[in-house]
Amino acid sequence: MSTSVRVAVIGHAFMGKAHIHAWRTASRFFDLPRTPEVTLLVGRDSGRAAAAAQQLNVAESTTDWRTAVTRDDIDVVDICTPGDSHREIAVAALAAGKHVLCEKPLANSVEEAEEMTAAAAAADAKGITSFCGFSYRRTPGLALARRFVEEGRLGEIRHVRAQYLQDWLSDANAPLTWRLDKDKAGSGSLGDIGAHSIDAAQWVSGQRIEGVSALLHTFVTSRPVAGVAEGLGGAGDATSEKGPVTVDDAAAFTARFDGGAVGVFEATRFALGRRNANRLEINGSLGSVAFDFERMNELEYFDGRDDQQAQGFRRIHVTDSVHPYTGNWWPVGHGLGYGDLFIHQVADVIDALGGGPQTRPNFADALEVQRVLHAVETSAEDSSRYTPVAR
Amino acid sequence: MSTSVRVAVIGHAFMGKAHIHAWRTASRFFDLPRTPEVTLLVGRDSGRAAAAAQQLNVAESTTDWRTAVTRDDIDVVDICTPGDSHREIAVAALAAGKHVLCEKPLANSVEEAEEMTAAAAAADAKGITSFCGFSYRRTPGLALARRFVEEGRLGEIRHVRAQYLQDWLSDANAPLTWRLDKDKAGSGSLGDIGAHSIDAAQWVSGQRIEGVSALLHTFVTSRPVAGVAEGLGGAGDATSEKGPVTVDDAAAFTARFDGGAVGVFEATRFALGRRNANRLEINGSLGSVAFDFERMNELEYFDGRDDQQAQGFRRIHVTDSVHPYTGNWWPVGHGLGYGDLFIHQVADVIDALGGGPQTRPNFADALEVQRVLHAVETSAEDSSRYTPVAR
Amino acid sequence: MSTSVRVAVIGHAFMGKAHIHAWRTASRFFDLPRTPEVTLLVGRDSGRAAAAAQQLNVAESTTDWRTAVTRDDIDVVDICTPGDSHREIAVAALAAGKHVLCEKPLANSVEEAEEMTAAAAAADAKGITSFCGFSYRRTPGLALARRFVEEGRLGEIRHVRAQYLQDWLSDANAPLTWRLDKDKAGSGSLGDIGAHSIDAAQWVSGQRIEGVSALLHTFVTSRPVAGVAEGLGGAGDATSEKGPVTVDDAAAFTARFDGGAVGVFEATRFALGRRNANRLEINGSLGSVAFDFERMNELEYFDGRDDQQAQGFRRIHVTDSVHPYTGNWWPVGHGLGYGDLFIHQVADVIDALGGGPQTRPNFADALEVQRVLHAVETSAEDSSRYTPVAR
């Protein structure tokens, strides 16, 4: 039976590793129409790519991503590289008739994202599908929140409150990496983690952001150059060479949604003690939900229709057989981890490729996020003035 | 011994009742230099004022606040009325040589607040003192947060994150009251609860807000007129007469502080399920604190200097003998309530009147809050454009 | 109108102070049929009693408790002394026609408690009422739990899980006090705090404990004698004189209830970090409740009849107008403190004296607790063998 789905993964760092693990595991837990297998791994350095392929049990590796695009025995190209290379690879892969899964943010600019979305639309007409890896949508708790909104449990939505708080840059002597370089990363906390909040907020609420008023800030404007600092004996060395930080350390903005909701967003890597607090709270006229990824197996839910004396936020342990994704795993109460989200993502992608319902977000959805990121940057440069999201 | 402090309280609703309870209780738990006693209660309605005086054990009542100002046997005038009357009473009382404790917000406009502050400064030269009732400063948990900042435990402050979430207006058929009338209340959630956040944020952080970018929003623009609706048989009646809501239901703004911190503020009465979530989180380079009034006996504290494997937010039960205020109460772990804050406030005021250290906030401090409220309103009317706080 | 209720309070330490505050405050917040006033304070030391009377605003003080019993102008005798004096005072007061409120535990032995209960029964026939001060029954959260059981929300009760965890004896050099002396205190953690758990468990569940299997343990068997240690310059001094601890530091027992529930109880003063964790959880066939006094304004409630995907423990902020006691206080979300429980207790007592419904627990209820304490001690001395509660 020719039901396998052959995947080439571009990149094998944090994201690449998570993706490969997912491709090779999803069919062990989910009943999928086709069985994925990673047949090619692409990395920049030949030796490191080969070593990674061996550890991750991938048969072949190469340093040329074009191989993945041109070979006939590849069905899906999975792009796990920094944002500045997304456009070129994705457009080529789609043109070559490969399905594409691209990590978020989709691109480093609206222009690139638009070009990619156009390519995806053209490919779609030929049965070729695009996906963007906003993996938090695969969290059972957030998916349950989305389901609650769809079921009308929240009523009319008034408030969206999103925070994405990390702290790994709190130390002013933490070294300069490519993530702090605007040319490579596009932006800082805004695109790296704020993009997740924007996608989740729009998806769960079912409303699009109409406009924003934003502030971007860089607390530590120069940092020790990583390589040099190491060579000299430590990041804190007085003689360390320093280089400029060219992205934002923190982003904050208020927003108006097209369904009447008001939003408050904050993303930062300087919230000391908050390790990965990806939080979303939505208040409606009938109910509320609140989520924090640091407790990813839980969703707080308030039902305003409960009798008055018994009202309170319910701590739902989102591990029941009736919850999204969790019926394929362990008995109730046993909990999933971050890595499992990627398995869910693969299951959804394979379902779609096997004829199941469309899996979102696609490139067009991801472009929506990119447009908001752009409006945020525009507002921040214009004295925080309210800036409509251009569509 | 002539050590009593004779107090006239103007108003006997929610706040007035809390104040009178505090004046008559503080010396039972705190060792005070002078003993307060409420000698006069002022209310608008003669019968209701007399009834309140009887229940609250106050010897005399009147409907004319000028009595409180002119009588010789009054040392302190305590103003617990809506904001539109603060200026007139406070200025008259100060001029008459009465110490004044005035509820927050200090006034309904910067102009009024400036006039009051000028009057307070003039009175101060004669040994007359002004206080403003930002009572949350008397919460042991927030006072401990302030102490931690003063002790340098947080290092350089980067983030201030303040939310004041209530939900009592979530129901679109809740009746129109004076709190929804701009002429009476000055503003809505902004002045009523956002003002608490602003005061707490500036006080705990030790930094002043330099400028803001703000959004104000009214979700429900008209509501049943209370009296009429009742007469017609229910707030939801289709034939109910409705009146306009002229204040904000929700306020949100980003802020920059003069010490380099970035702030995000939100105040609303539409966060369904959040009863009185007055929250403040501050992240510094060395530590963080987080507070939520719904758990008023706790303070979360993160110390970034703990050894790496043992770092985590500490849930401090702020009821120990070494914590602010709590040594005068119960054994550790037994907890205080909202009403006790006013007892702390009285204790601080009496300490100051008895020769102890100055008690803050005074009118000048409260004017600082008023200026921020004004900047918020100005920015909201000007497309959220960044607006410096005028000083 | 002769509607005042005149109270004599015996004892003015921790409990006495809390009671006096409550007697003088209750009618300010609750609409009571009669108005209580403390007319006499009794203490062992003349000077200290007089000073306490002055601070607490009580007109008279004396060192002879018999004065309280014999004077005509006393309606209620409120006993706030250590357990070894309860019997004598209570029996005399009841015989003299005084209503009696007695602190818990009711006595230091079942025999004493039985004598007191007999006296209360005899007095009851003459319209004289007895009360025992298990004040935690006045916590809104626990009272709500009781209401939920009464409403059938829990169904058939299976599990009762009670912990009372404190830590003030964790330091092995903490001094020897009368609370560690069996002759004075009766027992250690068992009677002091375990008694609260037993009363709350039986009251909330509506079931009586039938038998227990128990363990008592003393971790630190001798401690510095307080006075001596201080004289020698510190509790840790090597030459400090030490005295024996004659009570339990910790108590643990399993229990069977007459309604079929199974119980697990633990009381200790050595649970480092737990300040006053008076916890009660009950699991039934339809629902569950969980309470922790360290978060006294909250009750966790699980409703097994919620639809499956939305089930979870609800964090109820027990401060709503429809909750027990709280309608007389502040707006929802503002929270009460430990001291307020005594105000509720006074309100309930005065309601009963004014012709309202009987207020529990009375002496007979408290005797039930005493019987369980006795069974626990008997089992612990008999190799933890299951020991029926003798009735």
Add this chain to the structure above:
Amino acid sequence: MSTSVRVAVIGHAFMGKAHIHAWRTASRFFDLPRTPEVTLLVGRDSGRAAAAAQQLNVAESTTDWRTAVTRDDIDVVDICTPGDSHREIAVAALAAGKHVLCEKPLANSVEEAEEMTAAAAAADAKGITSFCGFSYRRTPGLALARRFVEEGRLGEIRHVRAQYLQDWLSDANAPLTWRLDKDKAGSGSLGDIGAHSIDAAQWVSGQRIEGVSALLHTFVTSRPVAGVAEGLGGAGDATSEKGPVTVDDAAAFTARFDGGAVGVFEATRFALGRRNANRLEINGSLGSVAFDFERMNELEYFDGRDDQQAQGFRRIHVTDSVHPYTGNWWPVGHGLGYGDLFIHQVADVIDALGGGPQTRPNFADALEVQRVLHAVETSAEDSSRYTPVAR
């Protein structure tokens, strides 16, 4: 390089599936001395075993476990069957020179466990190793708790408090399964989940249980027979045939440890709303730890040496690079799931087989748990009398 470790897995239900996933994944995330691969799957039903083998990507399947023992190309026999078959398989495998990983509880009786431990000791002399699958030891949070005890952070341990609360039998009409049959399962909640608590408590505290006083209870003594009930159209059908429940629904016991600690244990499947609350709290003279598997990525830690005003339980997010196991996974704050524990177990087993430090628990450790289970049952049958653990 012949460094692979060839594994036969007996059983492919809940546990078998988790184990196979772990064997095939561990070397992708951990740097292991040898690479495991599952070469044979054993199941009772030929067709279902083959289907499972295909889904889980195992090359071969069989219905005869003896194949796994006798074949030369098997290095490890991994026993994931119910407890009544452990002894026979394990003893045969060890005798045949296979390393054995056996699920918990080790056996259904002390006698069986002793025989298995003797076989393991004999095998050990030939370089053959035994392991028992108390997988919760692989939870980073519990492993960190163990580390803290080893580092002396808790001081002298006084209290061990273990609860394992589930609720999947709360419904009295849930069907009868083999887990409710004493012949198959050995015991009910006691052996199934209480065994985990016993192992964790002894391991983390570093103390052994010396004796217990116990209570076992069955709330629902008969239940619908599964097959019949299904055939008749529903578990609640009035005409359903019912069969007897022959195991405990709940177990509770107090314990004394050989290092002076006092323990309280409870295990139940009737704690409605508690999904998988495997909790352990330990209080020492210097510090405390508290863990709940429903929040498996957290450990609460209290350090009594913190300065007094800043003491509180720290919520440690146990996902840092310095925490046990977590450095091989994701960035801090991203969290692991239940399935990952088995990957840690494989990593530890392979490390040991590759010459690294011994991995615990071995059969001798698991026998310790079995002895405690036996003492619990003996005490429960003897009126809860204190029963020493026979060794």
